[in-house]
Amino acid sequence: MSKQMNLSLSTTESHLNGHGSVVVDFIPPDILMTGGERRLMEIVIDISFNFIISFTGIFTNVIVITVFTKQGFKDSVNISMTTIAAWDLVKSLGGAMQRMSGPIGLWSPSAAQSWSNICLVIFNYLVSFATYVTSVLAAYVAVERCLCVLMPLKVKWLLTPTVSFVICGMVSFVVFGCFAVIFGIYDIVWVWDSRYNASIAIYQYNEFSTMHSVALFAYYNLSGTLWPLISLVVIVISAVIISAKLREASKFRSQHHTGGTAQPTKHDNSGSDKAKKTKPITNRDQKVVKMLLVIIVLYIVNLSPRVAHYLAKYFIQEYYYLRQYHNLASAMAYIVFFFDYLNGTVGLFVFLSMSSSFRATYKQTFPLCSFHFKK
Numbered sequence: 001m002s003k004q005m006n007l008s009l010s011t012t013e014s015h016l017n018g019h020g021s022v023v024v025d026f027i028p029p030d031i032l033m034t035g036g037e038r039r040l041m042e043i044v045i046d047i048s049f050n051f052i053i054s055f056t057g058i059f060t061n062v063i064v065i066t067v068f069t070k071q072g073f074k075d076s077v078n079i080s081m082t083t084i085a086a087w088d089l090v091k092s093l094g095g096a097m098q099r100m101s102g103p104i105g106l107w108s109p110s111a112a113q114s115w116s117n118i119c120l121v122i123f124n125y126l127v128s129f130a131t132y133v134t135s136v137l138a139a140y141v142a143v144e145r146c147l148c149v150l151m152p153l154k155v156k157w158l159l160t161p162t163v164s165f166v167i168c169g170m171v172s173f174v175v176f177g178c179f180a181v182i183f184g185i186y187d188i189v190w191v192w193d194s195r196y197n198a199s200i201a202i203y204q205y206n207e208f209s210t211m212h213s214v215a216l217f218a219y220y221n222l223s224g225t226l227w228p229l230i231s232l233v234v235i236v237i238s239a240v241i242i243s244a245k246l247r248e249a250s251k252f253r254s255q256h257h258t259g260g261t262a263q264p265t266k267h268d269n270s271g272s273d274k275a276k277k278t279k280p281i282t283n284r285d286q287k288v289v290k291m292l293l294v295i296i297v298l299y300i301v302n303l304s305p306r307v308a309h310y311l312a313k314y315f316i317q318e319y320y321y322l323r324q325y326h327n328l329a330s331a332m333a334y335i336v337f338f339f340d341y342l343n344g345t346v347g348l349f350v351f352l353s354m355s356s357s358f359r360a361t362y363k364q365t366f367p368l369c370s371f372h373f374k375k
Contacts, residue, residue, distance in 0.1 A: 028326035038327040046334040047102040050341055054095030057345035061089035064348050067361050076164035077288060080141045081347075084134050088344035091130040094123035096339050110196035121186045121203045124333075129179045131306065131340045132227045133320045136175050136301040139231040140167060142238035145292050149245040175227060182220055185209035205322065221314040225307065239296045242289060291354040295347070300341035302330040309336050 028035060064085040068078045098119040105112030144164075147155045187206040209216060223338050309332050318324035351358040 003050060008260035012315075028322075029324060030327070031324055033327040033331055035327055038331050041331045041334055043102075045338055047099055050334065050337055051099035051102055052097060053338070053341040053345055054092045054099065057088060057092030057341055058096060059346035060345050061085045061092060062368065064351065064363070065089065067351075067358055067365060070365055071159050071357065071361050072246060073165070075174075076144060076159045076161065077141075077292070078167050079161060079164040079274070080137060080144070080168055081351075082173065083319045084137050084141075087134045087137070087172070088347065091127050091134070091340065091344045094126040094130070095337065098123040098127075110193070110198040110200050113193075113196065114190075117201050117203050118188055121174050121188065122183075125182055127226070127337060127340060127368050128184075129176050131344075132170050132179065132224070134177045134344070135228050135231040135299060135303055137168060138296065139234040139238075140171060142235045142242075145296075146238040146241050147290050149242055149289060178223055179220070181216070185216065217320070219306060221310060225310040225314050228303045228310070229307050232300065232307055234302075235299055239300070241343045242293055242296075246289065246293075287354070287356075291350065294350055294354065298343050298346065298350070305332075305339055306336050309333070 028092075065082055068082040068085070071078055073079050073082070098116070099113040101116035101119070104115050144155070144159060185205060185208065186203040188201050188203055190201050192198075193200045205213070212254070312319050312330070312332075316325070319329050321329060351363060
């Protein structure tokens with residue numbers, strides 16, 4: 001039986017599958033971006049840069065997980081950072097697997113095209129969903145660190161390792177579960193393609209997605225916009241508060257050590273109140289917060305293009321795969337994934353450069369792969 005797709009005003013091409021049935025292959029129109037331009041961006045950004053970065057991310061995240069595991073999970077920072085690294089590892093593995101079409105294409109272009117189409121259905125969404133999970137986890141870390149700066153003693157008492165583990169597990173399960181239905185919207189069909197003179201695998205909307213296309217894609221685009229957008233807003237607000245409190249604590253400490261141009265008088269209790277608020281923030285806590293602040297800034301840079309990309313998907317119906325603006329949507333996705341993979345790879349270098357305890361454990365665990373970092 002023929003499979004039908006909603007390809008409004010788009011170009012199509014018919015092929016025969018293995019059972020002799022006609023299958024429609026989608027050929028996107030050259031609107032705003034040609035197929036050749038999209039292919040060039042795919043080769044330069046996606047198959048080259050994204051493959052190298054995601055492949056590197058496999059090793060960096062394995063190292064991060066190993067080091068944090070060796071340190072033990074005695075505080076919430078190790079637990080949340082290990083959970084994020086685990087999802088970044090999933091993201092990097094999916095990205096590297098999807099882009100194996102580049103090396104495969106060196107010996108078989110038809111096999112490379114089939115691999116690319118199959119992996120787009122599986123790993124393209126897996127990488128996106130893993131990014132949503134890490135963005136929400138980053139928002140949790142930002143709020144946690146913000147509360148630690150505002151009321152450090154109380155938060156340390158409340159956020160035990162068990163509580164942090166439960167929160168990270170629930171965030172992972174709920175956020176990933178919200179998107180799991182999207183894995184079932186495509187069918188993989190093998191067709192004969194005259195360009196390769198061979199059978200290749202193509203993906204197309206299945207009956208389930210066709211029947212529920214309006215509600216399904218509205219839900220997905222809304223969820224794909226709201227999760228990172230809310231996370232981004234929470235991260236930005238938390239980062240501003242953390243930065244302000246760190247500056248305040250640093251200024252107070254500096255005034256205290258220099259003899260106190262701002263010593264409190266009998267009628268001014270503001271200095272005393274400030275001391276009570278800032279004193280519990282130890283030097284170690286400040287270093288941890290500053291390190292996590294860098295990670296938070298990286299997430300702000302990472303999430304901004306993704307939020308813009310999904311806002312466009314939400315408001316422009318044809319800005320999607322297998323629709324009018326397929327080429328442009330695909331090209332923008334290459335850029336979005338570039339930031340995703342880059343953000344999922346650099347964690348190791350942030351920890352090595354800003355955490356003395358992480359650096360010491362790393363050197364003990366990987367003595368032959370040690371780098372010199374400024375203390």
